[in-house]
Amino acid sequence: MDFIKKDKVVILIDTEVTYGTDVVPVGANAILTRDFTLNPIEGSEVQRQLDRQGMGASPSLFAGKHITCSFKVEAAPSGTVAVPPAFSHVLTAAQMSETITPISGPVDYAFVSSAFDSATLYANLDGILYRLLGLRGAMGIEFEGGGVPYFSFNGMALLTLPSDTPAPAGVDYSAFENPELAEDDNTQEIQLNSVDLVLRSFSANAPGNVNFRNLPGQKEVVVAGDRNYRSRLEVMMPTLATFNPVALKDAETLVPFSLLHGTGAGSQWHLTSPSVQVVGVTQGEHQGERTWQLDLLHTESAAGDDEMLLSFL
Secondary structure (H helix, E strand, O other): OOOOOOOOEEEEEEEOOOOOOOOOOOHHHEEOOEEEEEEEEEEEEEEOOOOOOOOOOOOEEEEEEEEEEEEEEEOOOOOOOOOOOOOHHHHHOOOEEEEEOOOOOOEEEEEOOOOOOOEEEEEEEOOEEEEEEEEEEEEEEEEEOOOOOEEEEEEEEEOOOOEEOOOOOOOOOOOOOOOOOOOOOOEEEEEEOOEEOOEEEEEEOOOOOEEEEEEOOEEEEEEOOOOOOEEEEEEEOOOOOOOOHHHHHHHOOEEEEEEEEOOOOOOOEEEEEEEEEEEEEEEEEEOOEEEEEEEEEEOOOOOOOOOOEEEEO
């Protein structure tokens, strides 16, 4: 008897033209992921609780059946100015629009609050194919000093049943560049309130505003409610004259945040938030010196959808 190998994974993704309609991604749509997990059928149990002669259980029904998945992609640009990263379909499925400035760049990804894109994702796990149609989700960030930077993705999709299908031919990962470690030589800028800081780590959780809806008249992964985008930043602690996050929290001041990573044209990405509020301040330690551990709330202006901009330069 043969068993399914854990490490034989091929992930393909492409943006849908019509929501929930399979665009049949091919080998050229392959993406390199890490920690890919999939729950092939989710939903809520509806107990029937029928009146019967005995004390045994009645069969249940299941409402809102759908698929969930999560994974990470290395935060590496395309290597070429004005060319989107190889995982661009992941970003547009995560409540973001794509704007390409031809020739000179940048390629910008900004949040949207309507007209959300969706994607078809094929996950072939050692010959078992899971087709995730109508995939939408949310993006997080993992940026640890000395480590590989990642964009993380949590998503939901319409339910389709798995099938025995050979892994696709012609899988092409050539568009994926090697990532650059989060080190001084590679990270050009980490600023809060326009102060240059020494970073230990930065992480942003994927917003929890994605849900599956199956009501008469609509079956869809919906994005609704506030994104409430939050992050956690740990930096080495300079003198208060240089940087005082306690005063920032006390004053409830909105300040800019900037993280610029990468070495050279086509290999840089820039995360900016113009109006960040420090909502949590604690202290930590690294190699015998103190650190600030800060919880940040990324707020939007009256224009909306500008709490964060991700640019590939």
